[in-house]
Amino acid sequence: MIRKVLSFLPFLAVAGLALFWWLTVPGRIDSARLGGxxxxxxxxxxxxxxxxxxxxxxxxxxxxxxxxxxxxxxxxxxxxxxxxxxxxxxxxxxxxxxxxxxxxxxxxxxxxxxxxxxxxxxxxxxxxxxxxxxxxxxxxxxxxxxxxxxxxxxxxxxxxxxxxxxxxxxxxxxxxxPAWVTEATSPEITRGRYLVEALGHCGECHTPRNTLGGLDYTRWLQGAPTADGKGRTPAITPDKLDWSANDIAAYLATGFTPEYDVAGGHMTEVVQNLAHLPETDLKAIAAYLKTLPGGG
Structure with missing residues (x-):
């Protein structure tokens, strides 16, 4: 019986490797989607x-x-x-x-x-x-x-x-x-969601990760340790960031907080980037952030 089981081990190993190889094939876009x-x-x-x-x-x-x-x-x-x-x-x-x-x-x-x-x-x-x-x-x-x-x-x-x-x-x-993290209820919030969840990739820094480095979407934008372990990125959910939508949009454009402090660390770079966007986009980001549920 043991000999029979052992004789199947090479087959199981090859099958397991083939399954792993198939499941981990790098994804590619259908070129037809790029036509035109x-x-x-x-x-x-x-x-x-x-x-x-x-x-x-x-x-x-x-x-x-x-x-x-x-x-x-x-x-x-x-x-x-x-x-x-x-x-x-x-x-x-x-x-x-x-x-x-x-x-x-x-x-x-x-x-x-x-x-x-x-x-x-x-x-x-x-x-x-x-x-x-x-x-x-x-x-x-x-x-x-x-x-x-x-x-x-x-x-x-x-x-x-x-x-x-x-x-x-x-x-x-x-x-x-790739699915959206939150629901959008208006064109402005839809635009803000796109800028925050997709292009701006805000969750990559502001959302906690599990032990394997995956984002914990149940704590979306609720703050997280920095990747180097030397600091912490703040929460930007409404229960922690109590600025008005206008205050948020102004901060993203200028780097100045409502308390007349200035952006520091990596946010300095973020503000430099977002300052190039139209005011409507910054207001859309602010509107989106104000719709988020509070963290625990």
């Missing part, structure tokens, strides 16, 4: 600022126009290792100058590289998965207008077992949630 899309770089610039691309992909400590050179290099320490933002400038060899709209869509919607590998979720594709294809096409058109950089992207410092990229397919099955 033409990117508009002017609209793409607004997507660029809403998505905060320069905050992560500009070279560390760059200022002014240098922030538009998306050479990468910023470090993101985490319990799983240190990740480094890649070069996403239009350089065809070291950046993403050779990418198609489909390549960018696969990266943002599925966390899949042009070579068919999983990206680490330090790149917030779990939020970008809610982005509209037209916005991705517009962003692709705008990125092509930026200065190219020949800087080589730095390899992530990630040890076993987190360096097994194929296992990220299992992580995505568990924690990737």
């Amino acid at each position: 899309l033409a990117g508009d770089p002017a609209r793409g610039e607004q997507v660029f600022w809403a998505a905060g691309c320069a905050s992560c992909h500009a070279a560390p400590e760059s200022q002014g126009e240098a922030r538009m050179v998306l050479a990468g290099g910023m470090a993101f320490p985490s319990p799983f290792g240190t990740f480094y933002a890649p070069n996403i400038s239009p350089d065809p060899d070291r950046g993403i100058g050779g990418w198609t709209v489909a390549d960018l869509a696969n990266a943002m919607l599925h966390g899949t590289s042009p070579e068919g590998a999983h990206y680490y979720p330090a790149f917030p594709y779990t939020s970008y998965a809610r982005a509209e294809l037209q916005d991705i096409a517009d962003l692709h058109a705008f990125l092509a207008t930026l200065p190219a950089s020949e800087t080589t992207s730095r390899a992530h410092d990630v040890s076993f077992p987190f360096n097994i990229r194929r296992s990220l397919g299992g992580w995505k099955l568990l924690f990737s949630r």
